[in-house]
Amino acid sequence: MANDKHTEVLRYLYKFQFENGTTTEFEILLDAQSLELIQDKDQPKPEWTKLKYFQCENCPLADGVEYCPVAVNLSKLVETFRNDVSFESTVVTVETAQRIYQKKTTLQKGLSSIIGVYMVTSNCPVMDKLRPMTRFHLPFATSIETFFRSVSAYLTAQFLLLRKGKEPDWTLKKLQEIYKSVNLVNKGMSQRLVNASKKDANVNAVVILHSFGDGISYFIDSELDEIEPMFSMLLDNFETTSRKTEK
Numbered sequence: 001m002a003n004d005k006h007t008e009v010l011r012y013l014y015k016f017q018f019e020n021g022t023t024t025e026f027e028i029l030l031d032a033q034s035l036e037l038i039q040d041k042d043q044p045k046p047e048w049t050k051l052k053y054f055q056c057e058n059c060p061l062a063d064g065v066e067y068c069p070v071a072v073n074l075s076k077l078v079e080t081f082r083n084d085v086s087f088e089s090t091v092v093t094v095e096t097a098q099r100i101y102q103k104k105t106t107l108q109k110g111l112s113s114i115i116g117v118y119m120v121t122s123n124c125p126v127m128d129k130l131r132p133m134t135r136f137h138l139p140f141a142t143s144i145e146t147f148f149r150s151v152s153a154y155l156t157a158q159f160l161l162l163r164k165g166k167e168p169d170w171t172l173k174k175l176q177e178i179y180k181s182v183n184l185v186n187k188g189m190s191q192r193l194v195n196a197s198k199k200d201a202n203v204n205a206v207v208i209l210h211s212f213g214d215g216i217s218y219f220i221d222s223e224l225d226e227i228e229p230m231f232s233m234l235l236d237n238f239e240t241t242s243r244k245t246e247k
Helices: 069-080 107-120 127-136 143-163 173-196 201-246
Strands: 009-018 023-031 089-095 100-106
Touching (some): 023 107, 089 107, 100 107, 107 201, 127 173, 143 201, 173 201
Antiparallel strands (some): 089 100
């Protein structure tokens, strides 16, 4: 891959290595500008990928759309692990152009990481609002890392709106509304996967994503206060500069 500025494709390679010696790989290719998933034309389309199959209650897609775009892009992954249990041990390696991440973890947590990328890059009008985060994808992120990245990405978007002469949302109110809609999609996708899987690894991977969505309001209301001391140098310097300017 070329340097970041001129790259055309972003690549994430997920490798799942199991204790029985088997290894399963999934390659994700994204358009570097739009961050849209470069789709595999040979993706299977089982019955559970049809739009009307446990369609999300807030789905904005027209009735003429036959298949759920997220479900189709998840189909190979879901079919691969449909017989696996959540707490199966696996070593997950994620290769990017810049670095390699590796962690021994449970299958559900490894799947949660990769499913999160698929869901926000598959042209779902609801999930696409979280797409910028995939450019700075952090596998195996903790809750606070995910919340921080989410808020940071959203505030960057607000600054870009301001530059365009539009009204930004510095209160994060609309971000909370976005996650309410995202959680409805997570709920709908979970129901699909319950019926597409014999075991629970796929389903619980989405449940983990749902928990992040549920926690964003608490983070904004409470945990931002907890991390404020980390920014004391910036905040104190800003207040000092402002007082000098006023004089």
